[in-house]
Amino acid sequence: MENGIHYRTCHLCEAMCGVAIEVKEGRIASVKGDADDPFSRGHICPKAVALQDLHDDPDRLKRPLLRTGNGWEETDWETALDFVAERLHRVRSEYGRNAIGTYQGNPNVHNHGAMIAGLPFLRALGTQNRFSATSNDQLPHMLANLEMFGHQVLFPVPDIDHTELMICIGANPMASNGSLMSVPDFRGRLKALQSRGGHLVVIDPRRTETAQQADDFHFIRPGSDALLLMGMVYTLFEEHLVDLGPAQHWTRDLDLVRLACAAYPPEAVSRHTGIEATTIRILARRLAKTRRAVLYGRMGTSTQPFGGLSTWLIYLLNILTGKLDATGGLMFTQPAVDLVALGAMSGQSGHFGKRRSRVKGLPEFGGEYPSSTMADEILTPGDGQIRAFVTIAGNPVLSSPNGTRLEKAFEQLDFMVSVDYYLNETTRHADVILPPTHALERSHYDLIFNMMAVRNVAKFSDALFKPAADARHDWQILLELAHRLERLCNGGRLGLRKELGWRTFKKLGPDAMLDVALRSGPYGQPVGAIRPALQPAVDLMEAVLPDRHPLRHLTRLSPLDRRWQDLPKGLSLAALRDNPHGVDLGPLRPSLPDRLYTRDGKINLAPRRYLDDLARLHAFLRAKPSNDLLLIGRRHVRSNNSWMHNSQRLVKGRSRCTLLIHPDDAARFQLVDGDDAQVATDAGQIVIPVEVTGDVMPGVVSIPHGWGHNREGIGWKVAEAHAGASINDVIRDDQVDPVSGTSVLNGQPVKVRARKHQDMRQRA
Known part of the structure; x- marks a missing residue:
């Protein structure tokens, strides 16, 4: 790589910040924000600086690893790929195609090559037992997109650059840089909002980093968001504040919504939410009466018992107040590569519940089952039991519920292969690890996050460093495995046409396909x-x-x-190469009803599956509020996924893996700041340092996700030295939102006690 400054997009979170990477003598000398990037305008967060650490990480695997009787041994690529394909084919031949399971982790959506090559690989496997991080994250949003707008990845995003009021519920964009809302420099955009006279309101069980910058903040009891939102809908109808604006011409079933909210006046929902009825009414009025306003919810409203209902109601409130598809409200992007339109053209707008999982009968979504049932499908004998497993850039032992049980499941597999460049808590159970090149050794284009950006932009970066001669990109690994599997399935031979097709695909690679998509898109030629x-x-x-x-x-x-x-x-790959800082394609603009993909071309305001779930919500309303301690997760700006914990600059300083607990609860359970506490559920227990703070509401405790690097046999030296405890070791995997199948990661009850009491009993 030539010395000098090279411009790229940081791939470590959804924000797509532009970075200027200085290279001297073939090594990274500095990573700074790119002031000329039209989207991020010079902003970066601490994660971007760690790009150097991750690239130079001595723990990063470079060659395939094969498990032997003497431990891990390196092998060559041809041997490794042949071995993996043969073992997967053997399991499939003996037990059927569904005897193989797959899990795709979050980094795949930051990688256009892996996304493109993942499709033929999954087709070659042929299994229905597919899982991903999606069901631990965003399924309620995708379900609402499908049910209301007709396409599962047609995500509306806040037009934050033009809004006058933003209400965030269960979201912390100061730490996440937005989630399902790509927004670099949220702090700067928030300051701009406030400087033009606008306001930020935050509703959360914890006074988050975002809440600390808000104009108004309200605590809310975990899992009660749907009741609050229903109270707001009730207020809109009661006070004649419903005004759909232009959307009145392309919506249906408004009367069903009016009937559905009748049982949820603010006075009835107040005791469960912890928010006064007067405040609920004020929130509804402000949303309705502010000309440019938006309501935004994320992980806190998604990954909970009523995640499906909460997300539907968030969309619904934006629609009922005329904020959908309106400047400053909730709008749709028009990306350069429109995966929504491309999918719809091929008949792939999404599907839900076409089949059910073998053990628990959970619904598939877009061909994937909920990750919370992975262990069930491996541990439960019978026809269709998973006996071999493939993980691709994922660490579900630390990111999925009941990680301890999932470990036991992985231990009993006949065969497991991981496409990953780390020996982590999940890949340590594999028989073969196939490490791809690092992100800076491949080209980059954000197919997914440009679809959720708060401004239409496009940016492409060529590889910063040339990979080693014997290295493989992840898309090459997946294509090679798919090719081998197809040949084995066809007796070792393929027809000339198919063989030429595979060779052409591998020769051209994903960038050529990207170029075609750019040229034929709305900004192309x-x-x-x-x-x-x-x-x-x-x-x-x-x-x-x-x-x-x-x-x-x-x-x-x-x-x-x-x-x-x-x-x-005139957009093309060549054009983007000529503009290394990226290209600004303009602000979000109204796009409905042309952007809808429902059969009748109208927004379905009252999908049947949500109406059916209201009986469960009403039962929750009638029940007495629980006195249990409820667990929530949390995010930090220096952490996203578990693999970022092997960077010293990201984990340095005071430990962030602590149990946040309110002073009243700390006194009740005889917990002292800095001491260890035991947190337990039916899934398991962990020991974690206590941090007493008024930033969580009484009755709530918080633990960050992605930690727990205290397992034996992992290859992360820095992460092991900052092990922390895994929140997923105490989250039950039998708790899911029945509407969407999403794992309940927030709002599960836990028992907490001082560790010293247990130690005293053991000594006695």
């Missing part, structure tokens, strides 16, 4: 002299072809569609 010649034909197809005809879909994706005539044109 053809331009100039070609456009006038083609435009009449496009107009004719629009006039005579049925609305759902494939050719009409194709033209609507292209830069020739008249809806895109005022957008910048």
